[in-house]
Every structure is written in C-alpha cells, then in structure tokens.
Amino acid sequence: MDWTALRDRFRRAPLRPPPAPWRPVPAQKTGGITDVGFGRPSREEGLTAPDLLLVASSTGRGVFDCANGQRVYRDHGETYPDDSLVREGIGPLEGVQVTMAGLWGGGLRTTTDDGWAVHLVAPDWPAESVLLSKDDEPYRGSNWWHIHREEACELRASGFSPSGRTLVIATACDPRHLLQRGRKEIMTDPATWVDAYVRAWHTNEPADIGALFTDDAAYFTEPYARPWRGRDAIVRGWLEREDEGGPSAFEYEPVAVEGETAVVKGVTTYPDRVLSNLWVLRLDGEGRCAEFTEYWMEQPA
Incomplete structure (x- = not known):
C-alpha cells in the first residue's frame, strides 16, 4: 500500500x-x-x-x-x-x-x-x-x-x-x-441473525449461542412448551439437546418482517430425517433475539 x-x-x-x-x-x-x-x-x-x-x-x-x-x-x-x-x-x-x-x-x-x-x-x-x-x-x-x-x-x-x-x-x-x-x-436483517444461529448450531460453543440472545430472552422449543428464560438458561437448554455438528443442511427464507418481528421458513436435513420449520423471532435494536418460537414437523419419508 x-x-x-x-x-x-x-x-x-x-x-x-x-x-x-x-x-x-x-x-x-x-x-x-x-x-x-x-x-x-x-x-x-x-x-x-x-x-x-x-x-x-x-x-x-x-x-x-x-x-x-x-x-x-x-x-x-x-x-x-x-x-x-x-x-x-x-x-x-x-x-x-x-x-x-x-x-x-x-x-x-x-x-x-x-x-x-x-x-x-x-x-x-x-x-x-x-x-x-x-x-x-x-x-x-x-x-x-x-x-x-x-x-x-x-x-x-x-x-x-x-x-x-x-x-x-x-x-x-x-x-x-x-x-x-x-x-x-437499524433493525438487523433476520437473515443475519439466522446465519449466526446456524453457525452456533454447528459449533455448539456457549459464546456463540449466548451472543444470539438478550439477557432476558425467552426460547420456546415448541409453541406451547415452557420456555427457557434468560441467556444462561437458553445456553444450558441448547447444550442439553445439542445436535452434535448440527444438521447436514439447513435452507431457509424470511417470509415476513413487521417491526421487530420476523417469520422464517426453513427445511432441516439430517442423515435420517427431514424437518419443516417455521420460526417466529423478535429482535431488539442491537440484533439480538428477545423471543424465539419454533414450529417443526417431520416430513414423510
């Protein structure tokens, strides 16, 4: 230079x-x-x-x-x-x-x-x-x-x-x-957040997981499940249910964004099964998730 x-x-x-x-x-x-x-x-x-x-x-x-x-x-x-x-x-x-x-x-x-x-x-x-x-x-x-x-x-x-x-x-x-x-x-594009989520899905590093969420975030693994509340609880819950190495593939597209709320449609491919996903996430002004709700269904073989 x-x-x-x-x-x-x-x-x-x-x-x-x-x-x-x-x-x-x-x-x-x-x-x-x-x-x-x-x-x-x-x-x-x-x-x-x-x-x-x-x-x-x-x-x-x-x-x-x-x-x-x-x-x-x-x-x-x-x-x-x-x-x-x-x-x-x-x-x-x-x-x-x-x-x-x-x-x-x-x-x-x-x-x-x-x-x-x-x-x-x-x-x-x-x-x-x-x-x-x-x-x-x-x-x-x-x-x-x-x-x-x-x-x-x-x-x-x-x-x-x-x-x-x-x-x-x-x-x-x-x-x-x-x-x-x-x-x-300045609302973060939901794709930016989802890409970071997928990285954490593969690394299962506590720092990568924690960086996704606000201090008081709520994570619903199913719409009517009791949520994991707070960043520390989310990290613990994630690691207790971790997918070692993450899925073989995850394809997604944001289908709706309104204010702080985004809806993301995805397909998760594992070696033995394929899941259809719908995520509803609420992001704060700093690009972290304050509330995450996951809907999923196994596709027929």
Missing part, C-alpha cells in the same frame, strides 16, 4: 455531511469536556430515546438525550473519579456504571451490527479526522464520508452507542456531532 498516496487522499477529502439515515442533532454547548459514555435509563423519565450520553467536564457531569441533544440532568461533582474509565451515572442514569472514553483513554464502539463503521485518521498528525463508512473501509474502498476534522478543539472520543442508533464525536469544546437514526432503520 502506498502510504503517501493514502495520506494525501485523506488530506484532500472534503468534509461532507453524513448520509441518510443519519441526521444531525444539535447539542447544547459544554466546555472543558474530558470524557463521554453511553448509557440506558435506569428508570423511565419520559425521554424520547433510550440512548443517553453522559458527558464529564471540568465543571461536573451532564446527561444528554441523544434524540434531541438536550441536557436533561446536571451536577457539579466527581470531576476526577478514582476510575477514569468508568463513572457513576446521575439523574436518569443513576445506579448505572457508564464506561467512558476520552482524555484518559477508553473507547466507544467503532462498528454497528449492520455495517457502519467510524475510523480515526491523522494525515496531518496530531490533528485527527473522523471518517464514516458503510460496508466498506476507507483505505481501499470508496463508500465513506469525511465527517469531522480536528481544528480548534481537541478530539476527545468518537463512536457509536451500543444500540447503534447514535454516533457521537466529542471534542474538548462540545459534543460537536451527535447523530441519530430511527429504530426501524
């Missing part, structure tokens, strides 16, 4: 607004920012989005609603915590340990489950630029946008919320870019 040419490419790239479905959210000014981190409300406060941003500065902490950029809570304490990478939440984040990123290190998510990625480059080090890409990478591909260049204010952190709905670019001066997209725009 020609690093000189690559550096020139990034240096010449014009600043561009992020593409749809991302929309900019004006955020209240906050000076002296040291670190930021995302959290989910510990209690319902009537906020319009589940993503909240905890911002720490030289004068205290504030919680911002990522849907509208408004500060919903503020205090003037704990400027320098004992653990600089984890802070105690305040207001709607009270009782939540928020992982932070900024002046003292740490990091936010750099990718989303549906192919968006954020990259830091420094063609004129130490000044950094932030690039946003979709199903591509800016070092070789072309599907990327130069969305921020560090100028007067030092970059503190950039990255996505765990839900993938929010992207923040925080500088020492303010949350300069706060970008949001709607829940329906």
Whole structure:
C-alpha cells in the first residue's frame, strides 16, 4: 500500500455531511469536556430515546438525550473519579456504571451490527479526522464520508452507542456531532441473525449461542412448551439437546418482517430425517433475539 498516496487522499477529502439515515442533532454547548459514555435509563423519565450520553467536564457531569441533544440532568461533582474509565451515572442514569472514553483513554464502539463503521485518521498528525463508512473501509474502498476534522478543539472520543442508533464525536469544546437514526432503520436483517444461529448450531460453543440472545430472552422449543428464560438458561437448554455438528443442511427464507418481528421458513436435513420449520423471532435494536418460537414437523419419508 502506498502510504503517501493514502495520506494525501485523506488530506484532500472534503468534509461532507453524513448520509441518510443519519441526521444531525444539535447539542447544547459544554466546555472543558474530558470524557463521554453511553448509557440506558435506569428508570423511565419520559425521554424520547433510550440512548443517553453522559458527558464529564471540568465543571461536573451532564446527561444528554441523544434524540434531541438536550441536557436533561446536571451536577457539579466527581470531576476526577478514582476510575477514569468508568463513572457513576446521575439523574436518569443513576445506579448505572457508564464506561467512558476520552482524555484518559477508553473507547466507544467503532462498528454497528449492520455495517457502519467510524475510523480515526491523522494525515496531518496530531490533528485527527473522523471518517464514516458503510460496508466498506476507507483505505481501499470508496463508500465513506469525511465527517469531522480536528481544528480548534481537541478530539476527545468518537463512536457509536451500543444500540447503534447514535454516533457521537466529542471534542474538548462540545459534543460537536451527535447523530441519530430511527429504530426501524437499524433493525438487523433476520437473515443475519439466522446465519449466526446456524453457525452456533454447528459449533455448539456457549459464546456463540449466548451472543444470539438478550439477557432476558425467552426460547420456546415448541409453541406451547415452557420456555427457557434468560441467556444462561437458553445456553444450558441448547447444550442439553445439542445436535452434535448440527444438521447436514439447513435452507431457509424470511417470509415476513413487521417491526421487530420476523417469520422464517426453513427445511432441516439430517442423515435420517427431514424437518419443516417455521420460526417466529423478535429482535431488539442491537440484533439480538428477545423471543424465539419454533414450529417443526417431520416430513414423510
């Protein structure tokens, strides 16, 4: 790779607004920012989005609603915590340990489950630029946008919320870019989830199984069976009934998607039998399954 040419490419790239479905959210000014981190409300406060941003500065902490950029809570304490990478939440984040990123290190998510990625480059080090890409990478591909260049204010952190709905670019001066997209725009294609399920079917690795489900998911092995409830119970139940090595073949197609719910039709082939399957799954905004119900019937020989 020609690093000189690559550096020139990034240096010449014009600043561009992020593409749809991302929309900019004006955020209240906050000076002296040291670190930021995302959290989910510990209690319902009537906020319009589940993503909240905890911002720490030289004068205290504030919680911002990522849907509208408004500060919903503020205090003037704990400027320098004992653990600089984890802070105690305040207001709607009270009782939540928020992982932070900024002046003292740490990091936010750099990718989303549906192919968006954020990259830091420094063609004129130490000044950094932030690039946003979709199903591509800016070092070789072309599907990327130069969305921020560090100028007067030092970059503190950039990255996505765990839900993938929010992207923040925080500088020492303010949350300069706060970008949001709607829940329906990030629902994982059910095929992505089913492909991961089939991989876990073959590996029977607890980590692969657990990654498919939310903490409190329900797994119905039959429509009227008592479900396995919770990720740990699902992993145990799966391994107690595991198909060693998985089926010989599994063919499927999503036949309906409505909001968070998807219906998948499949055919499972084993050496000694063939099953017709119908799965009903409810996915959360992060691509994990909150409820899974399986209907199956053995095909005649």
